[in-house]
Amino acid sequence: QVQLVQSGPEVREPGASVRVSCKASGYSFSNYGITWVRQAPGQGLEWMGWISGYNGNANYQQKFHDRVTFTADTSTDTAYMEVRSLSFDDTAVYYCGRDRGPLTPEGIDYWAQGTLVTVSS
Amino acid sequence: NFMLTQPPSVSESPGKTVIISCTRSSGGIAHTFVQWYQQRPGRSPTTLIYEDSQRASGVPDRFSGSLDISSNSASLTISGLEAEDEADYYCQSYDSDNLVVFGGGTKLTVL
Numbered sequence: 001q002v003q004l005v006q007s008g009p010e011v012r013e014p015g016a017s018v019r020v021s022c023k024a025s026g027y028s029f030s031n032y033g034i035t036w037v038r039q040a041p042g043q044g045l046e047w048m049g050w051i052s053g054y055n056g057n058a059n060y061q062q063k064f065h066d067r068v069t070f071t072a073d074t075s076t077d078t079a080y081m082e083v084r085s086l087s088f089d090d091t092a093v094y095y096c097g098r099d100r101g102p103l104t105p106e107g108i109d110y111w112a113q114g115t116l117v118t119v120s121s
Numbered sequence: 122n123f124m125l126t127q128p129p130s131v132s133e134s135p136g137k138t139v140i141i142s143c144t145r146s147s148g149g150i151a152h153t154f155v156q157w158y159q160q161r162p163g164r165s166p167t168t169l170i171y172e173d174s175q176r177a178s179g180v181p182d183r184f185s186g187s188l189d190i191s192s193n194s195a196s197l198t199i200s201g202l203e204a205e206d207e208a209d210y211y212c213q214s215y216d217s218d219n220l221v222v223f224g225g226g227t228k229l230t231v232l
Contacts, residue, residue, distance in 0.1 A: 037166075037223075044211065044225050044226040045223045046223065047221040047222070050221070059218075059219050059220060061220065095165060097166075100171065105221050106154070106171075107154065107172075107213060107215075108166075108168055109168050109171065109177060110168070111165045111168070112165065113165055
């Protein structure tokens with residue numbers, strides 16, 4: 001069965017970086033993409049971007065373009081998201097999801113459990 | 122880019138039918154596919170509808186998606202409401218540059 005498992009909760013100080021992993025299993029990684037979404041406390045879902053499991057191409061929401069990097073390791077079927085220069089506003093639950101599109105984002109069909117990233121001094 | 126506008130909240134009684142709208146601010150609603158997601162309190166989102174009206178695997182047929190071209194909106198209809206349907210619901214689409222947009226979410230209360 002399709003499964004996506006993310007790494008555990010993280011606490012960082014302002015200005016630091018964080019990397020979250022998303023391990024996929026139960027399907028052919030290169031036939032799909034991975035979408036990253038975040039949710040601040042009490043807020044709605046915010047799309048951060050998408051990466052192709054096929055060729056590693058990525059799309060980023062403009063506000064994250066300079067601070068966020070997605071990577072996909074096809075040898076381990078794991079996607080990574082790195083966020084740099086963290087601020088208090090980055091405190092959120094970060095979700096990865098399997099995207100139906102291997103070449104462009106088409107929507108998430110399976111979601112992971114989420115990773116809480118807390119930015120605190 | 123465009124926005125997707127949802128009502129902040131809706132409520133209805135068990136057994137009834139509720140419709141949640143998602144209005145696109147610019148560009149045709151049929152221009153790109155719409156997806157719908159459910160998020161129960163304290164849980165990860167799950168996918169209900171993809172490609173406007175296709176139910177995701179395991180989703181009961183009480184849930185259906187549709188488009189209304191005249192109002193440039195998509196709708197999620199939930200019939201035979203159950204207590205477990207109480208959740209936040211989000212629509213999602215994307216633009217011609219393959220950038221994804223989420224609606225602000227609708228909180229469904231089952232009275």
